[in-house]
Amino acid sequence: MITLEHVYWLTGLMAGGVAIVNLRDASNPRRANNTAFWGLYAITFLAGSYLPDLVSGFLVIGMVLVASIRGLGQGKFKATREDEAASAARWGNKLFIPALTIPILTVLGTFAFKRIEIAGAPIVDVKQVTVISLAIATLVALTVGMLMLRPPLLAPIKEARRLLDAIGWAAVLPQMLAALGALFALAGVGTAVSGLATRWLPLGTPFAAVMTYGLGMAVFTMIMGNAFAAFPVMTAGIGLPLIVQRFGGDPTIMSAIGMLSGFCGTLMTPMAANFNIVPTALLELPDENAVIKVQIPTALLLLGANILLMNFFVFR
Amino acid sequence: MLPLIGVVVVVIGFVLRINPLLVVTVAGVVTGIASGLDFLEVVAAFGKAFITSRYVGIVWLVLPVIGLLEHAGLRERARTVISGFRAATTSKVLLAYFAVRQVTSALGLTSLGGHAQMVRPLIAPMAEAASENRYGDVPNATRYRIRAHSAAADNIALFFGEDIFIAIGSILLIRGFLEQNGIRVEPAQLALWAIPTAICAFVIHCTRLVLLERSLRAELARANADKA
Numbered sequence: 001m002i003t004l005e006h007v008y009w010l011t012g013l014m015a016g017g018v019a020i021v022n023l024r025d026a027s028n029p030r031r032a033n034n035t036a037f038w039g040l041y042a043i044t045f046l047a048g049s050y051l052p053d054l055v056s057g058f059l060v061i062g063m064v065l066v067a068s069i070r071g072l073g074q075g076k077f078k079a080t081r082e083d084e085a086a087s088a089a090r091w092g093n094k095l096f097i098p099a100l101t102i103p104i105l106t107v108l109g110t111f112a113f114k115r116i117e118i119a120g121a122p123i124v125d126v127k128q129v130t131v132i133s134l135a136i137a138t139l140v141a142l143t144v145g146m147l148m149l150r151p152p153l154l155a156p157i158k159e160a161r162r163l164l165d166a167i168g169w170a171a172v173l174p175q176m177l178a179a180l181g182a183l184f185a186l187a188g189v190g191t192a193v194s195g196l197a198t199r200w201l202p203l204g205t206p207f208a209a210v211m212t213y214g215l216g217m218a219v220f221t222m223i224m225g226n227a228f229a230a231f232p233v234m235t236a237g238i239g240l241p242l243i244v245q246r247f248g249g250d251p252t253i254m255s256a257i258g259m260l261s262g263f264c265g266t267l268m269t270p271m272a273a274n275f276n277i278v279p280t281a282l283l284e285l286p287d288e289n290a291v292i293k294v295q296i297p298t299a300l301l302l303l304g305a306n307i308l309l310m311n312f313f314v315f316r
Numbered sequence: 317m318l319p320l321i322g323v324v325v326v327v328i329g330f331v332l333r334i335n336p337l338l339v340v341t342v343a344g345v346v347t348g349i350a351s352g353l354d355f356l357e358v359v360a361a362f363g364k365a366f367i368t369s370r371y372v373g374i375v376w377l378v379l380p381v382i383g384l385l386e387h388a389g390l391r392e393r394a395r396t397v398i399s400g401f402r403a404a405t406t407s408k409v410l411l412a413y414f415a416v417r418q419v420t421s422a423l424g425l426t427s428l429g430g431h432a433q434m435v436r437p438l439i440a441p442m443a444e445a446a447s448e449n450r451y452g453d454v455p456n457a458t459r460y461r462i463r464a465h466s467a468a469a470d471n472i473a474l475f476f477g478e479d480i481f482i483a484i485g486s487i488l489l490i491r492g493f494l495e496q497n498g499i500r501v502e503p504a505q506l507a508l509w510a511i512p513t514a515i516c517a518f519v520i521h522c523t524r525l526v527l528l529e530r531s532l533r534a535e536l537a538r539a540n541a542d543k544a
Contacts, residue, residue, distance in 0.1 A: 004371065011374055041373075048367040054356060056363030061341065068338040081392070088389025088396065095390045098381055099437060106427040130427055131374050142381040149388050159383025164376060169337050174372045176340045179365035180322070183344045186361065187319040187351035223323050228486065232493050240497060252501045255490045256479070256509035263475040267468075270330055274372055277336070279431040279467035283440055283460075290464040291471070298472055298521045305516040313509075 003125040005049060007135040012045030017157040018164050022075070030073030034165060036066045041172060060179070067169040074165045091149070098145035102137050109133030163282075170281040170288075173273035177225045184224060193220055194237030206249070207311055209242040214307040217258050218265035218299075225271025227262025234258070249314040257310040264306065267299040268292060322347030378433045386437060394438050395445035404446045406462055407529035411522055413439050414469045418518060421477030424484070429470050440466040451536035453543070458535055465528060469521070476517035479510035 019038035022031050040063045048056055066072075088095065110133050113124045124132045142156060164171060184190070197216050202208045216238060220230035239258060243249040266272045270292065280288045287293075322343040329339025341362070348358035382390075398404050413429075420428045429435070440463045447454050447462060454462070478484045482503040494501050 007374055007377075008370055011370075011377055014377060014380065044367060045370060045373065048370060051363075051367075053360035053364040053367075056367050057359035057361070058363070060362050060366045061359060064337045064341045068335040071335075084387070084389040085392045086389070087387070088392035091388055092393065093397070095385055095388060095393045099385055099390060099433075102378055102381070102433050103428045103430075107425050110427070128371075131371055134427060135374065135377055138377045138381060141378075142384070145381050145384050145388075149384065151384060151387075155387070156380035156384050159387055160376075160380040163379045163383045169335065171373070171376065173336055173340070175366050175369045176337055178369035178372070179362045180326075180340050180344045180347075182365035183347050183358065183361055184319070184322060186353075187322070187347045189319045189323065189347070192319045223326075228489055231486075231489065235493065236497070240499075244499075251494055251499050252505045253509050255494060255501070256506045257513060259486050259490060260476065260479060260510060260513045263479075266475065267471060270336065271326070273336070274375075275471045279435065279470075280464070282431050282436045283463040283467060285460050285463060287460070290460060291467045294461070294464040294468040295471065298468070298517070298524060301520045302476075302513070302517055305520070306513055309512050309516070313512075 001121060001123060001125060002132055002136075004128045004131065007128075007132055008045045008048065010135060010139075012042045012047075014157070014160055015039075015045060015164075016042035018042075018161040021154075021158055021161040022165070025075045028073045028075040028165075030070065031075075033066050033070060034072050037063055037072055037169075038164070040066070060176070063172060064176075067172075072165065072168050075162075077162055094148065098141040098148065101141040101144055102134070105137035105140055106130070106133045109136055166284060167278065167281040170273065170277050173277055177271055177273055181224050181226060181229050185229065189223075190220075190229070190233035191237075193223070194233050197234075198237060203238070203242055206243070206247040206315055209238065209247060210249075210311045210314065211307050213238045213243060213254070213258060214261040214303065214310060217262040218268075218303050221262040221265030222269035222271065225266075225269055225273070227259055227266055230262050230265070231255075231259055243314065247315065250316070253314045254310060257306050257314075261303055261306045261310075264299040264303040267295040318350045319347060321350050375430065375432055378430075382432060382437050390437050391441040394441040395448075398442045398445040399449045404442075405450060405529050406443045406447045406465075406532055407525045409439070409443045409446050410465060410469045410525050410528075413466075414473045414521060414525065415518075417470060417473035418477035418514065421474050422480035422514070424478075424481040426474060426478050426481075426484075429474060431467055431470060435466050435470050439470070447532055447536060451533065452540045454536060455539050458532065458539070462532070465525070469525070472517060472521050476510075476514045480507050480514055482507045 015038050019035045022034040025031055040059050044059055110130050113129050114126055116123055201212045216234045217230055221227045224230055239254055243254050244251050270277055276292050277288055280290050325343040325346055345358050417429045443462050443466050487503050487506050490506055
C-alpha cells in the first residue's frame with residue numbers, strides 16, 4: 001500500500017537533489033548555506049518518522065540558524081523572457097497538457113483510489129488519498145513533460161532548485177508555525193486569551209456576545225495562524241456558555257459562522273504563512289505582506305457581514 | 317499572563333521585520349520555558365510538531381514539473397492565450413478564476429487550484445497580460461499588485477467555498493468538538509450555514525475586483541501618459 005511515508009520520501013529525495021545542485025553551483029555566493037538548509041530539510045522528510053523528537057528538533061534549529069545567520073542565496077540563471085517566448089511559440093498550447101494533468105489527475109485519483117483494491121486491500125492509504133493523488137499526478141505530469149520536451153535528464157531537479165531557492169526559508173515557515181502553535185497550546189495561550197476576553201469585554205447582551213465571539217475568532221486566528229486552533233478555545237470560552245446557554249442561540253449556526261469568522265482572520269495574518277507569505281515568495285513580490293494587504297478589505301467587510309449574519313440567524 | 321509572552325515576541329518580531337523563522341523559534345522557546353519546560357523539552361516539542369506537519373511541504377513536489385514547463389515557456393504561452401481574447405481584462409480573468417475556484421472548492425475539489433500549481437504558472441501571468449494588452453506597459457508596482465490579487469483570489473475563493481463541502485476538515489472539527497460538549501449536529505446543517513457567508517464573500521470580493529479594473533485603468537493611463 002502506498003502511504004504518506006512514501007510521499008515524504010519522494011519529497012525528501014527532491015529536497016536532497018536541490019541541496020546537491022546547490023553544492024555544485026559556484027554562482028551562488030551562499031551555496032554552503034543553501035546546501036545545509038535543503039539537506040537538513042531532506043533529512044526531516046527521509047528519516048523524520050524514525051528520528052527521536054529531540055534529534056528532529058536540533059535539525060530544525062540547525063535550519064533556522066543557517067537561514068537566519070548570513071541567510072540563503074540564489075544562483076545565477078541565464079534563461080530570459082525572450083528564450084521562454086521562443087520556446088512557447090514552438091510548443092504552443094501543448095504546454096498546458098502537463099500543467100493541467102496535475103489538478104485533473106489529483107481530483108480523479110481522489111475518487112478512484114478510494115475504490116481500487118488489490119486482493120481486498122486498498123492500494124493507497126485512503127485517509128491520505130488527496131496528497132497521495134497529488135504526488136502521483138505530479139509524477140505522471142513530470143513524465144509527460146519529460147517525454148514531450150526532452151530536456152536534459154537533470155533539468156527537473158535544477159528547475160525545482162531555481163523555484164525552491166526563490167521561495168527560500170518561507171518554504172518551511174508553515175511547519176515552524178505549526179510547531180509554534182503546538183507550543184502555544186501546551187502553554188495554555190488559548191485559555192489565557194479567552195480569560196482576558198471574558199474579563200474585559202462587554203458580554204451582557206446577545207449582540208455583544210456574538211460580536212465578541214466573531215471578533216475573538218478572527219483575532220485569535222491571527223495570533224495562532226489557524227482557525228482550527230482558535231475554534232475550540234473561543235467556543236468553549238464564549239460561544240457555548242454565553243451565546244448558546246445564556247442567550248439560547250443555535251449551536252450549529254454559531255459554529256458554522258464562527259469558523260468562517262476565523263477564516264477572515266486567516267486572511268490577515270503572516271502567521272498563516274502557506275496562504276499569505278509563501279505566495280509572495282512564489283510570485284517574487286518584494287513586499288512579503290503584499291497578499292495580506294490586498295486581502296484585508298475583503299476580510300474586514302466579510303467579518304462584519306459574518307457578525308451580522310450570526311446575530312440575525314443564531315437567535316431565531 | 318505568562319503564556320502570552322510568546323505572542324508578544326511574534327508581534328514585535330514581525331513588526332521589526334526580523335527573519336520570521338528566527339522570530340517563531342524564539343517565540344516558541346520563550347513560551348515553552350515560561351510554561352515550565354526546559355530547553356531540551358522545547359527543542360523536542362519543536363521537532364515533533366515539525367515532523368507531524370510535514371504534509372504542508374508535499375506541495376513542493378509540483379516544482380520540478382512546473383519549473384520545467386516555465387522554462388519551456390508556459391507562462392509566456394498563458395500570456396499569448398489571453399491576448400487572443402480582445403475582451404479580456406485583469407478583473408475578468410480574476411473573476412472567472414474566483415468563481416471556478418469557489419464552486420469547485422464547494423464541491424470538495426480543493427486541489428484544483430493552489431499557488432504553486434495554478435497561480436504562479438497560469439493565473440498571475442494571464443492577469444498581468446490582460447492589463448498589458450489593454451493599457452500598454454505595466455510598471456512593476458502595478459504588476460506586483462496584480463500578482464498579489466491573483467494570490468488573494470485563490471485564498472478567498474478557497475476559504476469561503478470549501479466549508480460548503482460536508483467532508484472538509486473544519487466541518488469535521490466543529491462536529492467533533494460539539495459532540496465532546498454533548499451537542500450533536502449534522503455536517504449537512506453546518507455546510508448549509510456556510511452558504512450565506514459564501515455568498516457575501518462572492519459579492520464583496522467580486523465587487524472589489526470590478527473596482528480593481530477601474531483603478532488599474534486610471535493608474536496605467538496615468539503612467540503611460542507620463543512616459544509619452
